[in-house]
Amino acid sequence: MLSYRHAFHAGNHADVIKHLTQALILEALSKKAKPYCYIDTHAGGVLYDLDSEEAQKTGEAEQGICQVIDHPLLPQSYRQVIIDYNSDGVLQVYPGSPAVAQAFQREQDHLILMELHNNEVANVKRETRYWNNTSVHHRDSFEGLPAILPPTPRRGLVLIDPSYEIKTDYTKTAKAVKNAYKRWATGIYAVWYPILVDDKSRILLDELEQSGIRRILIAEISREAGTDETFGMIGSGMLLVNPPYQLDEQLQEILPELAQAMLGPDAKASVRWLVGE
Numbered sequence: 001m002l003s004y005r006h007a008f009h010a011g012n013h014a015d016v017i018k019h020l021t022q023a024l025i026l027e028a029l030s031k032k033a034k035p036y037c038y039i040d041t042h043a044g045g046v047l048y049d050l051d052s053e054e055a056q057k058t059g060e061a062e063q064g065i066c067q068v069i070d071h072p073l074l075p076q077s078y079r080q081v082i083i084d085y086n087s088d089g090v091l092q093v094y095p096g097s098p099a100v101a102q103a104f105q106r107e108q109d110h111l112i113l114m115e116l117h118n119n120e121v122a123n124v125k126r127e128t129r130y131w132n133n134t135s136v137h138h139r140d141s142f143e144g145l146p147a148i149l150p151p152t153p154r155r156g157l158v159l160i161d162p163s164y165e166i167k168t169d170y171t172k173t174a175k176a177v178k179n180a181y182k183r184w185a186t187g188i189y190a191v192w193y194p195i196l197v198d199d200k201s202r203i204l205l206d207e208l209e210q211s212g213i214r215r216i217l218i219a220e221i222s223r224e225a226g227t228d229e230t231f232g233m234i235g236s237g238m239l240l241v242n243p244p245y246q247l248d249e250q251l252q253e254i255l256p257e258l259a260q261a262m263l264g265p266d267a268k269a270s271v272r273w274l275v276g277e
């Protein structure tokens, strides 16, 4: 039974680091005319109304995208996707990962979106009904991803963005990356993970560090946990396999200031190679 609903969290600091990284990767893939395939294993609801009851209840976008939408270091291509969904100048619609992908998609590129939740997949089907070259799969992506790899064309990005509702999702995600890499070693993989007070997401990093996969970059933003804070998310990270050339330098330049703008003046960013060449 899935209870996670991304509508409560859309546009928060985690979405910002995830979607700006996604945008920088898609920008890099778009530099060559060759087609690419974008695979989103956990598509979510595509578009989120920041005035909705869910978004208003948590107010997470206020501390996330609203703090950085005008920041000079926010990548312009990502900002432009948001501006295009809010043409009257008021930030009300937040575009999720499939919408970010569609903004970069050219005629020759293919999008594959997977979502397990019945209501959410209905949103995906509705929002993407006029998109070209887009397939929607209503299935468990931990089973579905290996079945479609390697994709045609054999160039592209897999975004893996689980909700980590249960602890085993960390090992399942690590296994999914290992299996996917065996089938498609030249693909780019971008895995979002939370940074929690209790540190349990480290399982994912430890497993992938020991997997034999080369070229794994880690980019994180986080704040210090309060002295009496025993659970909860204090930041998040992106684990990137085969990142495009110079993505490490781009993230190194922009994340420290964006982290402070969203998570407070003591927030930190770190960009490092978990496994090198």
Ligand SMILES: C[S@@+](CC[C@H](N)C(=O)[O-])C[C@H]1O[C@@H](n2cnc3c(N)ncnc32)[C@H](O)[C@@H]1O
Pocket: 002, 004, 005, 006, 015, 018, 041, 042, 043, 044, 045, 046, 095, 096, 097, 098, 114, 115, 116, 117, 120, 139, 140, 141, 142, 161, 162, 163
């Ligand atoms: C964090 S949200 C995705 C947000 C989206 N990627 C974005 O950035 O806009 C995670 C989504 O994964 C879905 N989900 C959970 N387990 C799944 C699974 N095994 N396969 C596919 N989707 C799953 C949830 O219903 C939820 O909509």
